[in-house]
Structures are given as structure tokens and as C-alpha cells.
Amino acid sequence: MRIYKEFYFDAAHFLPDAPDGHPNRRMHGHSFRVVIWLEGRPNPAxxxxxxxxxxxxxxxxxxxxxxxxxxxxIEGLEKPTLEHIAVWIWERLKGPLPEIAQVEIHRASCREGCIYTGPEA
Ligand SMILES: [Zn+2]
Structure with a gap:
């Protein structure tokens, strides 16, 4: 069984590896929606x-x-792609939420996102 919760954040970034002249190389901002899924069995009691x-x-x-x-x-997010942000969030949450099964990041204004199901998947 899986349960989920979501949160939103707004942040600025730029992608240092984007080609010269590409807009992603300039600082800009996004609104991100993040959905975290936990997997396990409910306590029967x-x-x-x-x-x-x-x-x-x-x-x-x-x-x-x-x-x-x-x-x-932010340490570990020097190249803040969606993929790196998803892994970074997973690493932060696996301690307090060991049942973590999936991290989703949605960047709605760009109609794109990323799903990370952990290092083993
Ligand atoms: Zn961007």
C-alpha cells in the first residue's frame, strides 16, 4: 500500500552546463510541486x-x-536539474521516512517533471 503527501516550493536556479546562450544558463525561477510516496503495510492495530x-x-x-x-x-545541488533535485530530496527524507518509495517533481509551467524510485530501481 502507498500513501502520499505533496508540497510546493518556489526557487531560482540556472544550469551551468546548458549551452552558451541557452535561457537555462541564465538565472530564472520555477514553482515546483513535489509528491512523496511511502510504501508499507498499515499497523494492523x-x-x-x-x-x-x-x-x-x-x-x-x-x-x-x-x-x-x-x-x-545548496550543497549537492550545484547542478540543480529536476533529476538531481529528486535524488537530493530522497537522500534528505530516507532517514526520517524509511518507507519512502517515490519522489515526484512537477514543474507545471513547463509541463514536465521527474519521478525517482530510489537507487535500486
Ligand atoms: Zn529552470
Missing amino acids: TGILRHFEDFESALMAVREELDHHMLND
């Missing part, structure tokens, strides 16, 4: 896989590190 309050507080700690920040300045 409580019917709960993970309390949504715990889930929420783990996500808010990550959101705090990203929202209204310059992503390139």
Missing part, C-alpha cells in the same frame, strides 16, 4: 502506515531548505 503529522513535518523541513532559495548554492 491502528490502520496507519505512517502518521500524516510526522510525514508533514519531515516534508516541511525539506521544503524549508528549498523554498525561496537559490538552488545552485
